[in-house]
Amino acid sequence: MKRIITYGTYDLLHYGHINLLKRAKDLGDYLIVGLSTDEFNTNAKNKKTYFPYEVRKQLLESLRFVDLVIPEENWEQKKTDIVKYEADVFVIGDDWAGKFDELKEFCEVVYLPRTPEISTSKIKSDLGINSSNQKE
Numbered sequence: 001m002k003r004i005i006t007y008g009t010y011d012l013l014h015y016g017h018i019n020l021l022k023r024a025k026d027l028g029d030y031l032i033v034g035l036s037t038d039e040f041n042t043n044a045k046n047k048k049t050y051f052p053y054e055v056r057k058q059l060l061e062s063l064r065f066v067d068l069v070i071p072e073e074n075w076e077q078k079k080t081d082i083v084k085y086e087a088d089v090f091v092i093g094d095d096w097a098g099k100f101d102e103l104k105e106f107c108e109v110v111y112l113p114r115t116p117e118i119s120t121s122k123i124k125s126d127l128g129i130n131s132s133n134q135k136e
């Protein structure tokens with residue numbers, strides 16, 4: 001069984017996220033998603049999410065190609081996660097290209113092309129939602 005691991009915030013889940021997760025799963029048999037916690041988003045990623053962790057987790061778990069969702073609480077946990085969950089491949093979008101090459105010591109590292117035309121910030125701006133009136 002080939003095990004794949006990836007990480008992200010996955011807030012306002014959209015088809016760019018789905019494309020990434022689907023392609024990640026297609027690289028193996030079992031897909032683990034490290035989902036950024038609310039605290040990690042606020043304190044380290046400077047991201048204000050619309051949905052809290054539990055809702056974002058529920059949405060990901062409802063996807064047939066996601067097998068396990070674990071909390072991502074810090075930048076450093078990837079190495080221990082790869083060992084703990086016996087991941088064979090680390091996958092992430094190519095906006096991170098090169099940033100996680102140190103993981104090649106532990107598993108294969110794959111950067112997949114992002115879906116270029118969609119992003120959460122684009123959705124919010126198209127809906128006329130700006131950061132000032134974002135949900136606290």
Ligand code: C2G
Nearest residue numbers: 007008009010011016017020092093114115118119
């Ligand atoms: N993504 C994509 N196409 C988009 C938007 C996102 O392929 N149009 C991918 C990203 O490259 C990432 C995943 O979908 O692999 C989740 O995106 P985000 O929630 O924005 O993840 P990010 O904030 O980049 O968090 O430790 C790693 C970080 O937690 C990654």
